Amino acid sequence: MAPSLTRRLIALGSSDPDRAERFLAARELDGIDEEVLLEGLAVAPDPDGALVVLVRLLEKVPSLRETVDAGLSRSEPLFRLLGASEALGEFLIRHPEHLDVFEAAPSAEPQGADPVALRASLLRSVGADPSSARPLASRTGADAWEALRIRYRRHLCELAIRDLTAASPADFLPVAAAELADLAAAALEAGLAVARAEAAATFGAEAVDAVALAVIGMGKCGARELNYISDVDVVYVVDADEDSGLDGSTVLGIGTALATGLSRAVSGTAREPGLWQVDANLRPEGKDGPLVRTLGSHLAYYDRWAESWEFQALLKARCIAGDPELGRKYEQAVGPLVWASAGRDGFVDSVQAMRRRVTEHIPPAEADRQIKLGAGGLRDVEFTVQLLQLVHGRADESLRVRDTTSAIAALAEGGYIGRSAAAEFDASYRWLRLLEHRIQLSQLRRTHLMPVREDALRALARAVQGVMETGKASPEALLEKWHRTKRSVRELHERIFYRPLLNTVANLSPEEAKLSPEAAQGRLAALGYRDPQGAMRHIEALTAGVSRRASLQRQLLPVLLDWLAQGVDPDAGLLAFRRVSEALGTTHWYLGMLRDSAAAAERLCHVLANSRLIADLLEVSPESVAWLGQEKELAPVPLDAQWQEIQSKISRHEDPSARMRLVRLIRRREILRTAIADSAGLLDQDAVGNALADADQAAVLGALRVAEDQAAARGPLLTRVLVVAMGRQGGREIGYGSDADVMYVHRPLPDADPAEAQRQAKEIVTSMSGLLTQPLRPAVLAERVLQLDADLRPEGKAGPLVRSLDSFAEYYRRWALVWEWQALLRARPMAGDDELAADFMRLADSVRYPERLSPADLTEIRRIKARVEAERLPRGADPGRHLKLGRGGLSDVEWLVQSIQLQHAARHPELRTTSTLGGLHAAAELGFLMEREASLLAETWRLASRIRSANVVWTGRASDMLPSSRRDLEAVARWCGYSPGHASALEQQYLQLTRRTRHVFEERFYSLSQ
């Protein structure tokens, strides 16, 4: 049994078979063999659309049925065009006299139309003589405009037919794009002839004829790679014949009239709709500048005023219509300007801004439908090609071509990109352009978006296939191929930019591109390396030789170089990478990780180019690079586990400095682990503070054990020692490179002599603090030693370094000053005897949470704070930028929290915490601060802490200042989570938050009202 009509319609691609069946029954189709019809519809990209237009055409021109009746050999062009372009179908319905376009025999390998013939045809349509030097139309006004447009669209039909019946539309694409540009140029030429005729009425025929106007195509039209429909970018150059006797302003007046007249002829309102917009906004001074200029005026502008990007736009400039002599002069004059632009100041910046623009500014709703914008889109290809042209075209004239496909070919030919990469790049570009062409052809609308509706997608999938292609075209396959192409364009980026750099030094393979050293350095500089010579040396070292590592790095370096270039300091990153790589040399996991884990390699490049601290630590402990590949290795090691490791390690050694070395290595390792996890965004700020505090605590535990063992070796132990953490260490809120504030407590054993015990305790703590800082052999490289600072003890520096618990109790009972109560608020046992710790904390609680704080005490705290503000700030430091002691800085927040704790913690146990953020939270819960105030203070405190850490991470050195230099600020801003280029935003944010915080602080802390 023969398949039903419905099934056959579905099989040939109909999306709405019911409707198609109704149209098949239309009166106009009576007598046409259904088989012939179905055979024809099967080749139409959109059979439903083609059928509807066909019926309407037959209604107007019954004789068309002969073409249909003759079968596919004659009707294929008809069905393909009607099924690919509803807009051109409508045109043929409006102007059926042009149905003869279907009479030309289709070719599998079509040629482009002759530009001279196109020009002549369009000129004749308005009654102008193509052989005249300045053709003058015999028709004017709407009559001429319509004739011009109808002729243009006829040629457009002819081109579309050849395009749609080509065996390989991708091969034909550059030809089609060039013909579209030629056709546009011809239309402008005819428009100019009309404008001349119209202007003659105002200015006199003789005057108009004495004025030369050259139409310079910019953008895609200039490059001869136009789309089916897009604005045509132009600028105008005007000149008058020498003997014309016209004054300058008349010449400009006539030139302007010609320019506006030709634009009107092409796009003004008339019965036959306009073709496209003639866009002259790329002219000097843009919209505000005069529409036409003399050549001298153009050059003066480019000499004096033009911005970097304007020169890049000139890369595409070409005379497309009007006076060829004048046009050639223009081209010759501006050409050199383009190629000098890569040497201008700010070129690298403008390139980087351009690159960001490729991916930014896409409306979110369009993001996954954009063919043109976004990473892997057409703009991305064009940007890459143009950048390489500008960098290398200064020295190599063979690259000075306008259109993208020729430029890719020239770059490959000149050895600036690899041949296989070039081939792939070219194929991707052509395919994306083909998609764009087919989408635009359908409605002749300027769009760069993938269709959404399934039937439109199906028609598109069929339209991009060549006539010989037999594969099933489905919407899914189309989208799949599109995504694949986008991905490939994105990945080709590194192969195209960076791989040829390697060949300069490493001779990868003869068929790959090879750059000269000068070209390679020029390219590195354009990509953001400040010392391209040094970078080349590192690349050479990394890729030289026959080792497995070198060969693997030859493979990977192109990607790595790109990742490094995105960091703040690519040069330092590359150097650090070289060191790490040399240290790890042949270890198999390192090579495996680089090869198999792109995420790990990217993370490595990121930390190396953005953090001196991490780079230094990785250089001396390269085995830690392994963590980058394993997220679970980046989780902080709990204190218990660290302590166990320390115990077992020191149990195997006798010599105190050998034991201490192991302890300090563990601390260095944990700091690095935390920093890497931090950079990867695996830890929040509170977790970072905790992890760093744990690493310090473990080291202090180890040092205390070693010191006690030392004492025990000299005689019996007479006392128990306790190390109490104070300050931010007590609150477990430290940053990288913080000192540890501590106090030392001891309690003599029951039968020991108190004086002897005191002496021994002092000996133990002195030796412990020395063990943590003294130089060791072999040295612990790149370590930031842990300084213990005991200045917060009773009586400060004047008091004894260590006191017995009884002495503490006595002191606090009789003498303690209110600032000492305050200092105790963040006391936390860190290392030592547990029982002693419990007793000491009981004592501390009785002091730091007083039942009542007298007004005099409160005033004293305020007074001390006021004095600290005035005196402690380093000389010459800007209080607005000092993170710790500055206006609204860390200490403002901490003092405010502590003053609340001193006043109220006795009655509100929720306030009893050593953590500043915890205290803030509790104070807000209890209503001592407003919610708004507490969250402001918390935000400021977090940001200031984060910047302090970022200072260490970026420079490897501690600093309490918000950096002033832009580069430092940029690096710090990135560590604080700002996107590249937002250094000033961080600065403003910090200054604003601290100003507001100071406001709250002054109101809450200094105000007399309770």
Add this chain to the structure above:
Amino acid sequence: MNRQQEFVLRTIEERDVRFVRLWFTDVVGSLKSVALAPAEVEGAFEEGLGFDGSSIEGLARVSESDMLLQPDPSTFQILPWRGETEPTSRMFCDILTPDGEPSPADPRNVLKRTLAKAAEMGFTCYTHPEIEFYLLESDQLGPDGAPIPIDKGGYFDHVPGGVAQDFRRTVVNMLESVGISVEFSHHEGGPGQNEIDLRYADALQTADNIMTFRTVVKEVAIQQGAYATFMPKPFTAFPGSGMHTHFSLFEGDSNAFHEPGAEFQLSKTARHFIAGLLRHANEFTAVTNQFVNSYKRLWGGGEAPSYLSWGHNNRSALVRVPLYKPGKGQSARVEYRGIDSATNPYLSYSVLLGAGLKGIEEEYELPAAAEDDISSLTSAERRVLGHSPLPASLYDAIGTMEDSELMAEILGEQVFEYFLRNKRQEWSEYRLEVTPYELHRNLGIL
């Protein structure tokens, strides 16, 4: 080297210019100048001119005192009062940090930022100032402790043979020769008081022009054996010197303040703009009226506006909408009458425009227009009508500004902070002073 820079160098060569002065303005609005030998100009164009910013008011953080001056070649002018024998010229400069970024503490940059914000909203800003000043016999005080005015004329008086006539003519000629167009000039209300109105121009250019204007006026006065002062209120008995400024916003080539048929032909944009000025006036008064003396003008009666109010052609209101002339839609504008002649024009225009733009952005409601003479109302009436007073003293103004998020945003955190510090200092110095008032009033009886 671009063509404009070349033009400067060529002019220096051809006119045999001996000195090139680089001009810039500190945060309080004093003009600063560095003279360069012509040979050094080229280097200054290329690399900027390094200088120690730490000793300039408000410029630098002490930690990085090195700054760069980047001359703006489009502002190059020969200074006419230096004569033809050894021509001297000047250029305005942008101040850059050592990394070549615009310094956040450069008042010119503050205004540029504000104008960029306006541009983002689609506006270009034009301003035209009416600058009042006194012409005195010298900068020495008379026997009664008051300055000595050069004549005894009054508003629009023609003083025959007076220095003032001649003086204004010379000033106007000189201004024209440095490219500043003058709209209007006349004798003002006080003896020796003059007013010169500059033609409207883009706000940045106007601010540059005001700085040049002050220099020209002072130079010409000296040449004529007199002394000119822009002090807000030099005489207790006579009116102060204001700098009423007209603002207009353009969207492309059409005036955004004009709407035919609306009340006073004022568009919604204009109404929001005025509302912005009024809502934030107290916050920015410390900038527009920045000296202790400024408040003697604001509260000294006469035409000085002391209450928040606006009116259509009401000369007692703080914001005045000038009488609309039919067919002159393009000249629709708003006049702010609070500014005094000693302000830093870059900062004043920034805060005024910033406040107006805020009004537009947030669509502030405009209260009803004042129709009466505000100063003749009783204070209860003013309260009822919502005309609250402007700050009574520099001290009050500082206090209000300190709490203003908008001012911090417009000026940038650095200028904001520095400005306040500087003004607090001025206030505390003033407070120490024993004034003639106290001596006259108290010495004899206490």
